[in-house]
Amino acid sequence: MKKRKLKYLLAGGIVVAALAGMIYSGVQESMVYFYTPSELVQKKDAVQGKSLRVGGMVVERSIRWDPQTLLLTFQLTDGQGTVFVRHKGTAPDLFKEGAGAVVEGTWTSEGFFRSSNIMAKHSEEYKPPAHPETLESKKELFKSILKEGKP
Amino acid sequence: MLGELLRRTWAMTWKDVTVELRARERINAMLFFAALVLFIFNFALGPDRETLREVAPGLLWLAFLFTGMLGLGRSFQAERENECFEELLLTPGDRESIFFGKLAGNILFMVTAEALILPLFGILYNLDIWGLLPSLALVAFLGTVGFSAIGTLLAAMTAHLRAREVMLPLLLFPLTVPVILGSVRATEAILAGGGLTEVSHWLKLLGGFDVIFLVVCPLAFEFVLEE
């Protein structure tokens, strides 16, 4: 019986250690869950051709949509750098100018980002409409979105 | 103690493999099924190579998993049909050795099937995977270990059920989602040209899952087998 107890203790220890190891290395990785546009512009050549994610705010009046070819182009910004994005296909409804979005894809040699997936985000804040939406609140929202991906 | 465990495990595996080599029921079924799956994908997808490239990692793993499941479903067949589960229980020593023995056999069969599927996939679908084979094999092995560990446990559990053919996949796939997801993503990155460093976090994750399943499943096996 004593041997059995030891076995369970040992097993529990290994499981906890494995989980902790995975979470620890996961935390390190999730720091680059997505890049910001300015980071991407900075390291251009190093990340060329690799699949990655970019997150930022969709620039006002930058969305172009061609229903014939299903080509969607827009710009993502974090206030400093701006990235051109080409996406084939449709985008989620919450995806709009001035809102936060994360795109998955590759940075091409032609100097634009080819996206294979667009994710729109809304924040976890719920409040009554006492304060109408302002530019400031949008900036706050954007900041909170960025914070998640990159502490 | 460890040597004893290894010796018993080896005996169990050897028994399964010799039985299989005599009849070749399971491995033949698995290999034919795998070839058939690759064949059917062709009709399901059409000739567009662009689409194929995008879905290739998923297809590859679908072929691996379904073939593997076919093998798992039969892994306790002999014991069940010949009513010798009780004899299995009378084997002296820890139950872990029975589990590891069965697991080693299952991994062996699944890896054999994968060794056929992988090159066939490359040939039939014109994918240039030859240089990537070592890293693909590593991912395939890590995925197979995790999948088979849970699979062996569930196969023992469902062997006594009514409707076991349905219950095995129904329980197996939700529980192995982490392994499947990790394997498919890692394969995807490798096929896209990323090196092993690129997929290192998925490999770490897969390794972690394997360790946890390899520790938890044999302990749980003891409760499944007791009578």
Next chain:
Amino acid sequence: MGNWGFVGLAYGLALVALVGYLVFLKGRLRGAGEGLAALERESGRRTR
């Protein structure tokens, strides 16, 4: 469908699920209870 349509649909579904489960549970309880009572009556008669 307006905003309230979605709200109504969500609350309606939740209500149906909870009340449905309650009715299902009560039904099974009644069935099992009656079955047990009949069984006990029968076996009681037999012992006597």
Next chain:
Amino acid sequence: MGRGSLVARILGGAAGLLLATGLYLGLVVVPPDAVQGDVQRIMYVHVPSIVTAYIAFFVVFCTSILYLWKRDLRLDAVAVSSAEIGVVFTGITLATGMIWGKPTWGVWWTWDARLTLTAILFTIYVGYLMLRAFAEEPLAAARYGAVLAILGFLDIPLNHLAVYWWRTLHQPSSILRPGGPSVASAMLLPLAMNFAGLILLFAYFLVERVRLERIRHRTAEVRLTRGRRG
């Protein structure tokens, strides 16, 4: 056997009262959300039901471990009952979440991390219930069920890791987070009410469902003794 015990009736009554108040507060009194409008009111049923489901599955996990240790079938009765109720609440969460997703995200369903995780959770416990239904003898059902429940619960953090590395779209938790809830205080009240109401409802269901399991055990016992005698 028709009506439940006094405890059950008190639990059921209190749950009904709290839920009625919570619904009134959430649907009528509290203002709509600034960004999403009235649709956001779905939160008052969506969030409490997933928390209740998690509590139910935690109960399954604990009683399953205890069952394998003590081998008391009463523990197993609690486990299977709690799993069944947990599946109901997970189903409600999935359904209301889809209905909430359509007007806000634009899709009924998306393979986002949290949604995927909840769907996996649902399938694991539906599998658990089916496993128990298909087992031929009750003791084997209890043992297999306990093993699967423990495995399934341990699988949750693993799924979590895998899926979160994959992608995430669902906003982070609004209630359990560093720095306090990000829900306006007026909105917290109906949320808390419904939360308490659903937990009490869970307790009520659990008491009744365990009673059903007890009747079934008793029936099996009577059958067995009768079979032996006759």
